[in-house]
Amino acid sequence: QSLPNVVILATGGTIAGAGASAVNSATYSAAKVPVDKLIAGLPELSKVASVRGEQVFQIASESLTNDNLVTLAKRVSALSKQADVDGIVITHGTDTLEETAYFLTLTVHTPKPIIVVGSMRPGTALSADGALNLFNAVNVAASKDAGGRGVLVTMNDEIQSGRDVSKTVNIKTEAFKSQWGPLGMIVEGRNYWFRAPVKRHTMQSEFNIDSIDALPPVEIALGYEGVTPVAINALGASGIKALVHAGTGNGSVADRIVPHLQKVRADGIPVIRSSRVPDGFVIRNAEQPDDKYDWVVAHDLRPQKARILAMVALTKTKDTKELQRIFWEY
Numbered sequence: 001q002s003l004p005n006v007v008i009l010a011t012g013g014t015i016a017g018a019g020a021s022a023v024n025s026a027t028y029s030a031a032k033v034p035v036d037k038l039i040a041g042l043p044e045l046s047k048v049a050s051v052r053g054e055q056v057f058q059i060a061s062e063s064l065t066n067d068n069l070v071t072l073a074k075r076v077s078a079l080s081k082q083a084d085v086d087g088i089v090i091t092h093g094t095d096t097l098e099e100t101a102y103f104l105t106l107t108v109h110t111p112k113p114i115i116v117v118g119s120m121r122p123g124t125a126l127s128a129d130g131a132l133n134l135f136n137a138v139n140v141a142a143s144k145d146a147g148g149r150g151v152l153v154t155m156n157d158e159i160q161s162g163r164d165v166s167k168t169v170n171i172k173t174e175a176f177k178s179q180w181g182p183l184g185m186i187v188e189g190r191n192y193w194f195r196a197p198v199k200r201h202t203m204q205s206e207f208n209i210d211s212i213d214a215l216p217p218v219e220i221a222l223g224y225e226g227v228t229p230v231a232i233n234a235l236g237a238s239g240i241k242a243l244v245h246a247g248t249g250n251g252s253v254a255d256r257i258v259p260h261l262q263k264v265r266a267d268g269i270p271v272i273r274s275s276r277v278p279d280g281f282v283i284r285n286a287e288q289p290d291d292k293y294d295w296v297v298a299h300d301l302r303p304q305k306a307r308i309l310a311m312v313a314l315t316k317t318k319d320t321k322e323l324q325r326i327f328w329e330y
């Protein structure tokens with residue numbers, strides 16, 4: 001029986017990083033090693049899948065742009081339609097991996113497994129985590145039981161929902177967590193599933209990258225003790241199509257900031273109220289009268305994920321009732 005065909009789309013990051021010595025776990029250059037070398041360095045892959053690589057970018061993920069995101073998603077979509085592709089793995093820097101994974105789960109229509117993977121240490125470091133993470137990603141991408149679960153992330157032996165997962169530590173290998181827990185684990189190349197996502201994704205999404213060519217500008221303003229309206233006023237005047245407010249606590253907004261956010265909304269820019277607190281979720285009309293101000297709440301999405309959903313949603317609508325429905329459903 002022939003092995004499943006898995007394509008690895010490489011975008012850079014630490015999983016393609018290289019340091020000067022084996023003790024350099026934090027001091028190294030990201031996005032150096034080409035995908036063919038990553039594959040050649042992991043002969044175990046050839047036992048679980050017929051693997052080929054494509055170098056889409058060679059970038060540290062903090063430098064990825066909206067245009068990069070569209071280019072990558074279009075390539076994933078095109079490959080997913082090919083009969084000779086059973087699963088797709090995207091190697092990616094960990095800094096913005098959660099945003100790319102969420103974007104793909106919102107916009108790529110396929111029941112085939114799509115896995116985004118990175119590493120916290122470069123391959124040159126002691127106890128490098130990239131090889132096992134990539135091996136696990138290819139295993140999941142080659143598995144029939146991984147399809148239809150939305151875009152997945154395999155880090156630290158866990159299978160995470162691309163929607164829910166975030167980077168939560170910047171110096172440890174157990175960096176990727178979701179407050180709702182992992183979907184499963186991979187041990188010795190075998191998947192163990194425990195949960196399935198309930199939010200709309202991939203095949204059930206009303207968004208499709210095949211008809212998206214550019215993303216509208218959406219920015220994030222942070223709330224903090226002592227905050228002034230300088231950033232919000234500048235962003236409001238900058239031509240953005242929505243503003244995500246990363247508030248304190250339950251998305252709370254400083255009293256002196258409220259009129260400035262109201263002005264942004266009055267200027268026709270949707271305001272999305274999220275929280276800088278990593279876990280929990282924002283409750284509509286608690287803390288702020290969202291109905292009265294015509295604001296949208298981000299549900300459980302962190303500000304950077306709320307920005308991704310806002311950009312995608314704005315390709316279809318700027319109606320705030322519709323935007324709120326989308327924030328509940330995705």
Ligand SMILES: NC(=O)C[C@H](N)C(=O)O
Nearest residue numbers: 013014060061093094095
């Ligand atoms: N661990 C990593 O991948 C971090 C790196 N700065 C990146 O996101 O590309």
